[in-house]
Amino acid sequence: MLRLLAVCIIALTPWRAFAADITVLVLGDSISAGYGLSANQVWVDRLKSRLDDARLNANVINASISGDTTRGGLERLPAALTRHEPDIVIIELGGNDGLRGLSLKAMRQNLEQMVTLSKDFGARVLLLGMRIPSNYGPAYTTRFNAVFHAAAEATEVALMPFFLEPIVSDNRYFQADGIHPSAEAQPLLLDALWPYLKPLLPEPLSVAPQSSAIKPD
DSSP, rough: HHHHHHHHHHHSSGGGGGSOOOEEEEEEHHHHHTTTTTTTHHHHHHHHHHHHHHHEEEHHHEOOOTOOHHHHHHHHHHHHHHHHOOOOOEEOOOOOHHHTOOOOOHHHHHHHHHHHHHHHHHHHEEEEEEEEEEEGOHHHHHHHHHHHHHHHHHHHHHEEEEEETTTTTTTBBBOTTSSSSSSGHHHHHHHHHHHHGGGGSSSSOOOOOOOOOOOOO
């Protein structure tokens, strides 16, 4: 009888009671796609657990593709918005634009259009800034860094100035190619991102624990 009652309650409960509180869409390149890493090691995978710790029933969608540019992200975004209906969009793109020496004007336009599309869809947006090596020349690197700030200011969205800031000065947190973060770097990236993401999350929000990752000697 109790089992039958439980089944009836579940059957009569509205479907949305089991739906996620929020859906987070991450649109990025190899940094967020987890190039060279195993499943569940990437910071995007860890974000789901962090949101669970914050007592949020979240659906985290990783729509990142290695090698992608802001143009590619812009082309893919409308379908992703329609399919996943995200509450929050995290954009981690631009690094490949810089490494390929692509137009910075076009890069800024692409970023702003992605932000605008996401906001028009009703999503809150977090833009993750990147930097490129100094061997591209001081003029180009300075202009590249400024694109993220200009795009965020123009569209009035949250900006994390440099996503790799917590690991950039320590080669031990990078894979052998010196470009892609290692598995050990992923908790540090998430810890650094969290203060920028937290204000975009629904309230009330419990305090999520900091990473217990041990830095290498």
